[in-house]
Amino acid sequence: MLTGLAIRNIVLIEALDLTFERGLTVLTGETGAGKSILLDALGLALGMRADSGLVRAGTDQASVTASFEPAAAGSALAALLAENEIDQEPGGPLLIRRTLKADGGSRAFLNDQPCSAALLRDVGALLVEIHGQHDERGLLNPRGHMDLLDAFGGLDTGAVRAAHAAWQDAGTRLAAARDALENAAKERDYLAHAVDELTKFAPEPGEEEALAAERATMQKGARLTEDLAALDAALGGSEGALSKLRQAARRLDRIAPEHELLASALAAFDRAVIEAAEAEDQLARASEALSVDPARLDAIETRLFDLRALARKHQVAADDLAALAEQMSAQLARIDAGEAGLLDLEGELASTRAAYEAAAQALSDARRAAAARLDKAMADELAPLKLDAARFRTDVEPLPEGQWRASGKDRVEYMISTNPGAPFAPLTKIASGGELSRFILALKVALAAQGSAGTMIFDEIDRGVGGAVAGAIGERLARLAGGAQVVVVTHSPQVAARGAEHLLIAKSSQGTITRTGVHPLDEAERREEIARMLSGAAITDEARAQADRLLEGV
Template sequence: MLIGLSIRDVVLIESLDLAIGEGLTALTGETGAGKSIILDALGLATGARADAGLVRRGASGHASATAIFALPADHPAFAYLDDKGLSYARDEDLVLRRQLSPDGRSRAFVNDQATSVGVLKDLGALLLEVHGQHETVGLLDPKTHRGLLDTFGGVSLGAVASAWSAWRAARDKADHLRDLASRATAETEELTLRLAELDRLDPREGEEPSLAEERALLSSAEKAMADIAAAQDALGGDNLSGRLAQAYRALERARDRALQAGAQAEGSAMTRLSAACEAVDRALVEAQEASAAIDAVAESFEFEPDRLEKAEERLFALRAMARKLNVLVDDLPGKRAEFAARLQAIETSEDALRAADKDAAEAREAYLYAAEALSAERRAAGDALAQAVEAELAPLKLEKARFRVALEPVGEERAGPSGLDRVAFEISTNPGAPFGPMEAIASGGELAR
């Protein structure tokens, strides 16, 4: 049901928002009041042909029309939205919107999702039936007949739509796996080669910065060793410690002789002598620590002659592989795991494809079963509709006319969420005349009736 219409800058209307309630709504007014403009705006929102003449003169932007519909959960429009891949919620309003620019170009939206004008037109045919002075659009368009029949018969499309979605998903999955399998041979060779290279290289996380640091250290090792040796020579090694030890013992003897000679321990001379002993003792300890530290540094710079060459070779190999794969060096372990997983997936793809084909076949059978059940419902509804229509023909002075609902099965290539039926209303207006399409056989007067 149409519940709202919003119009902006269409012909003479600058801004109008209509809220439409249940039951009959009548728009009245004198000639030129704008009734037809409202219908034009509704047509604009539901995909009717439009030109730049609909844009209000003096408008600062484009013309727009928005139609809002409240639909029952089983309305055929939802199956159509599924088929077109447009999102919706069955418990929310369906919003159709069209924008028309001054140069005649237009944009179409369904629930604020960009789409084509053709989609708006198809939805409009499912949502509206327009009767004018010279046309009966809904009845003349066979595209609307299936939806009209389903509505008359209370036919539910839920089971078929659900089965169609399941079949399409299963078929897409099988097609995807089949495409992967077709490319598996070439991809397997490439992946096997790359994985073998990575296995030989055996990259490890955090290896690049460690190798770069080692390389920098090894590059400077020779000159650093010379400087360390100079430091050892300057410090004197054990000679310095020995001289400091002799100096300390000499000061100790001097202090002992002074005390034996009667010098006061608290005196100025003895205090200075004790301070000198302590200073030399500290120097001796620190000299020994300094010598040990320099020796430790020297040991850390003692490397194998070819260690620098090996570190550089390893670092350059890692970086070359990273360039080949267009990744960072730190990503190489992850690439190795990825290639292994992809090879494993290819090896098991045949089993997965067989399972997918089986699922697709089962989904197809489920869809065909549901579609056949739907066709049976439509045949029964068609018979009931034909009886109901023919009961109304005699009072309209069409007692010789006959009406029927033609159901024609379509091939699986045209399967969809609405089943496998083509529905058309056909009539025969004269005794003995064959049935034919309503739009081709009925006269203007007969159509009006």
């Protein structure tokens, strides 16, 4: 809700500070007093185009500050402020400030934090609706008609949105599966060849290290063969060292009893024979271990070369070849099973589409029922507003399949026919200025202010009407003000009499300086102003009496 408006140096307004209350506030004044300036100033604060012509002559800069009640927690406004990192003091007002220089430059602020004019417009759209004869936003914008109808009918679109999300998800997954299958199928021949090659080769983790170690051992044995043969010849055989040691030991054994030193020498020889025999055995075993089978060495080297070549070909470590073979085999299996998987996904897509269509059709039926109720409510409102020849219709038309969306498969637009037999068309196409304003009011009342901002402003909605029609307009504005803040610029005494607060806009001159001011009226002043509106410049007792009757009748 708008709580305050401070204007500095806007056209004829030098300095003006206004406060606003809930309910219906009426602004009156003679033609040319500056009522439009007030709305232009508020529009500037709400992000409308900055026109340097608004800056008061003789000044360098103009400014407008509008204060609003704080954004409610969880509201769209609170989310917008948080998204743009605009701090909001708990319980404090929301302040919008716009400055405009005479050279055309402007700056915008939200809670004293700089912001763009675009953000100001987005915030302003959530705070205030300004309805005038040339306004093409709000209720006149077909993009919002569906949401307003849903709110009017109390329709829950959650089931349709959930069904649409499930349908779109199934379609996305099916498309991804088809792409994956198509891409995989292109590689099938390569995969089949690679799997066959790896399967036949049968690589094993750790095989490279084992082959390399065995090859190194055999290569070492080849280098030691000559030395081992020489050692075997020196130690073994009938002429070898071990044979000679045994011969010497046997001869010594015959003479050892002759002297104790000979016995000691025999013991040493026995030990030498044992050690030499053990050495001969170790040499034999080493020769066996280091023996080289040329065919085996060639096979090892071939296997190792092929193993490393496969690893380089597939750009993996040799130890990962076995896992790669399993991975490729699984990929081939998925390709082979892909068609069956696609059938499952196609079935899921069909079922989710059917669920969406059923939910969307139920919503469409509910919308048509709500549209019929809205059309009837509008018919009840049009006649008192001197629009009894006009007809209102809510079109709920099916969209082509390609345009189905989370909100359903309907297009909703409000249409009117202003004369009997005339074709229906959008509001902005055929309604005149005065008719358009009254259609807006009727629609606002019929919708019970669904989707309204906290503050609604109507600019001369009663132009060109009077008497009972003006009274009907005033009654409906007051009804709207029961659930929101309504501000109306009016020339009609019947509308002015409905106001809970009455502001008089007046122009005064002092020498060559002209100023516009706004004055809150008390009960007596209000009676005089309504009497002026009834009779003109010369206020008569009869006009005062009529003003009293209007004020007493509300």
